[in-house]
Amino acid sequence: MEQRQEIVFFDRYQEQEVVEEIYGEGPLRWAYETSPGRFFLETLIRKPWFSRLYGRWADCSCSRKEIAKFIEKFDVDVSEFKESAESFATFNEFFSRELQSSARPIDDEDSSVIFPADGRHLFLPDLSKTERVYAKGQGFPLSLLLGDEALASEFRDGAALLSRLCPTDYHRFHFPLSGTPGESRLVNGPLYSVNPIALRRSIRYACENKRQLTILRDSPVGKTLFLEVGATNVGTIVLTSDPDTPVFKGQEKGYFRFGGSMVMTLFPKGAITPEPDLAKQSANGVELYAKMGDRMGTISGSQAPRDR
Numbered sequence: 294m295e296q297r298q299e300i301v302f303f304d305r306y307q308e309q310e311v312v313e314e315i316y317g318e319g320p321l322r323w324a325y326e327t328s329p330g331r332f333f334l335e336t337l338i339r340k341p342w343f344s345r346l347y348g349r350w351a352d353c354s355c356s357r358k359e360i361a362k363f364i365e366k367f368d369v370d371v372s373e374f375k376e377s378a379e380s381f382a383t384f385n386e387f388f389s390r391e392l393q394s395s396a397r398p399i400d401d402e403d404s405s406v407i408f409p410a411d412g413r414h415l416f417l418p419d420l421s422k423t424e425r426v427y428a429k430g431q432g433f434p435l436s437l438l439l440g441d442e443a444l445a446s447e448f449r450d451g452a453a454l455l456s457r458l459c460p461t462d463y464h465r466f467h468f469p470l471s472g473t474p475g476e477s478r479l480v481n482g483p484l485y486s487v488n489p490i491a492l493r494r495s496i497r498y499a500c501e502n503k504r505q506l507t508i509l510r511d512s513p514v515g516k517t518l519f520l521e522v523g524a525t526n527v528g529t530i531v532l533t534s535d536p537d538t539p540v541f542k543g544q545e546k547g548y549f550r551f552g553g554s555m556v557m558t559l560f561p562k563g564a565i566t567p568e569p570d571l572a573k574q575s576a577n578g579v580e581l582y583a584k585m586g587d588r589m590g591t592i593s594g595s596q597a598p599r600d601r
Contacts, residue, residue, distance in 0.1 A: 399543035
């Protein structure tokens with residue numbers, strides 16, 4: 294039997310490592326860490342219809358009774374909500390909730406780049422030299438992720454920020470830089486989990502999943518790529534921004550419906566200098582927890598990042 298491994302990340306605000314409390318940990322470990330579970334994963338769980346079925350429950354009024362239990366169990370801060378917890382008619386309405394603007398202030402320095410979402414973040418400074426992504430020896434299959442050989446070649450030695458969202462997080466994602474987004478392109482695929490329990494086995498799970506790709510033009514660092522990655526029980530990615538319309542840093546780009554998920558941001562080579570805590574933890578293969586709107590780095594050649 295494989296040894297059970299805890300999921301540990303570094304909390305920027307507590308300035309210490311924290312053991313992650315995983316929603317649905319038992320079934321998740323069974324599916325990815327046992328032979329019978331992996332059989333059902335490949336034949337059933339990864340299929341889009343499985344997540345659609347779960348999504349129907351989350352859209353049903355019968356799911357409303359789970360909201361209060363979820364808030365209590367995971368100590369969700371209701372004071373941040375734009376609407377009261379009692380106002381949500383379904384679990385999905387609660388899951389994709391909006392927050393008060395004061396709950397996520399945007400770092401407004403011209404030189405800064407912000408985190409696009411709440412979550413646990415990993416920074417990869419050079420995609421051509423990646424040797425450890427959630428597990429030792431795993432490379433990053435960029436051409437598989439993008440589904441476009443020319444685009445993969447363009448960003449081959451660029452940098453990437455992987456932002457992993459848990460079911461307990463705020464599930465709206467935002468632009469980390471200003472610019473003009475193009476038309477988004479759907480790259481269809483299965484729906485594996487993006488929890489490290491799964492990704493330690495293979496980063497390809499995230500790179501093969503259903504994902505939405507957007508190119509941001511005219512940003513302060515040039516062309517930037519954004520990918521919203523679906524996961525088990527997240528078959529729906531909803532975009533709320535308009536293509537070919539300029540956006541500002543911190544503007545909402547869209548949201549996920551129920552489940553854990555991931556946002557990936559790809560930058561040109563040498564364009565971003567990450568904040569010291571993000572750089573340090575990522576170099577050790579440890580995710581950094583930080584909130585949307587907080588500074589993840591600076592545009593290279595501009596103001597140096599703050600000490601953390």
